[in-house]
Amino acid sequence: MKHFKFNKYTDIAAMILLLVILLFMILGGCSLFQNIEDESVNEHDENLIVVGVSQLGSESGWRTANTESVQASFTKKNGYFLLFNNARQKQENQFKTIRSFISRRVDYIVFAPVVETGWETVLSEAKEAGIPVILMDRSVTIEDKSLYTALVGSNFVEEGEKAGRWLEKDLEEKGRSEKDINIVILKGTQGASAQVGRTVGFSTIASEHSNWNILDQEYADFTSAKGKEVMESFLKKYPDIDVVISQNDDMTFGALEAIKESGRTVGIDGEITIISFDAVMEALEMVAEGTINVDIECNPDQGKYISEVIRMLEAGEEIEKEYYVEEDVFTIDNVTEELLNKRTY
Numbered sequence: 001m002k003h004f005k006f007n008k009y010t011d012i013a014a015m016i017l018l019l020v021i022l023l024f025m026i027l028g029g030c031s032l033f034q035n036i037e038d039e040s041v042n043e044h045d046e047n048l049i050v051v052g053v054s055q056l057g058s059e060s061g062w063r064t065a066n067t068e069s070v071q072a073s074f075t076k077k078n079g080y081f082l083l084f085n086n087a088r089q090k091q092e093n094q095f096k097t098i099r100s101f102i103s104r105r106v107d108y109i110v111f112a113p114v115v116e117t118g119w120e121t122v123l124s125e126a127k128e129a130g131i132p133v134i135l136m137d138r139s140v141t142i143e144d145k146s147l148y149t150a151l152v153g154s155n156f157v158e159e160g161e162k163a164g165r166w167l168e169k170d171l172e173e174k175g176r177s178e179k180d181i182n183i184v185i186l187k188g189t190q191g192a193s194a195q196v197g198r199t200v201g202f203s204t205i206a207s208e209h210s211n212w213n214i215l216d217q218e219y220a221d222f223t224s225a226k227g228k229e230v231m232e233s234f235l236k237k238y239p240d241i242d243v244v245i246s247q248n249d250d251m252t253f254g255a256l257e258a259i260k261e262s263g264r265t266v267g268i269d270g271e272i273t274i275i276s277f278d279a280v281m282e283a284l285e286m287v288a289e290g291t292i293n294v295d296i297e298c299n300p301d302q303g304k305y306i307s308e309v310i311r312m313l314e315a316g317e318e319i320e321k322e323y324y325v326e327e328d329v330f331t332i333d334n335v336t337e338e339l340l341n342k343r344t345y
């Protein structure tokens, strides 16, 4: 390990600087959490339900909309005190945040698990502390389902199947049901339930078609930059790609840039069919112009549903284990009406 050598003057300066920084942090009340409301609200105000939310990151337009839906629901006006933290895609940060929520004795913990596995210990600690945990957006893979109270999210396997069924229909309409179809897949964050589910769902349908050749599939982390990088590598390796399955719109935006730079064409009049997921506004506009052939919606507007579950729990009502939000499939045939519908994301 490399050691940095300081001379004695640098040592003293470093110590003074460190003390000044520590002083500012203590006086400034620096903490892990951002309280969305003004600081005048005290989390121990008996009338407010204290909700600790660990959001996994801010990697995509979808995630931004998901965060906005949480912040719009858990307000003081609605009877909540919100503690919010962005884990920046790191499970370790989510562990730390959840443990802080436990030590602050919040009333509810809500979190979007960045990956499916590794949650048993921290969820057992929350259960020990008697704090109900609600999963948002993505799910977890654990033996003991009592470690979380409910999930409000999406059925990702169904989303993947919708993509496969749409491709079946599209090929049939084009008279290409029996033709060899070369497919590449841009996958989201490895081990995220959205990635796992969409992959399983699409692969299930693809396995029914021996003429569908999945040439390659690579993780591109749900980001536009990685989506472009992976698509560039696919285009170099495979001159005859017919279909791109991109597991979120941000990766699609990057992939479209790469395809455009390669000189190939996309969409309803192009050589390469683009199948995307999320259906954020910017992508739906591309569906309307024919660049994206189909967008499988994944609804980020989950805050109000989570708030409803909390209200039911507060009232002692029976709740379901899983709540899936309503989701649609958008093509050029129905997207215009949706865009006129004052969509919020």
Ligand code: GZL
Pocket (backbone or CB within 6 Å): 059, 060, 061, 062, 063, 137, 138, 154, 194, 222, 247, 248, 249, 250, 277, 278, 298
């Ligand atoms: C899906 C969500 C995924 C989105 C991506 O519910 O977990 O994560 O599809 C986001 O845009 O990054």
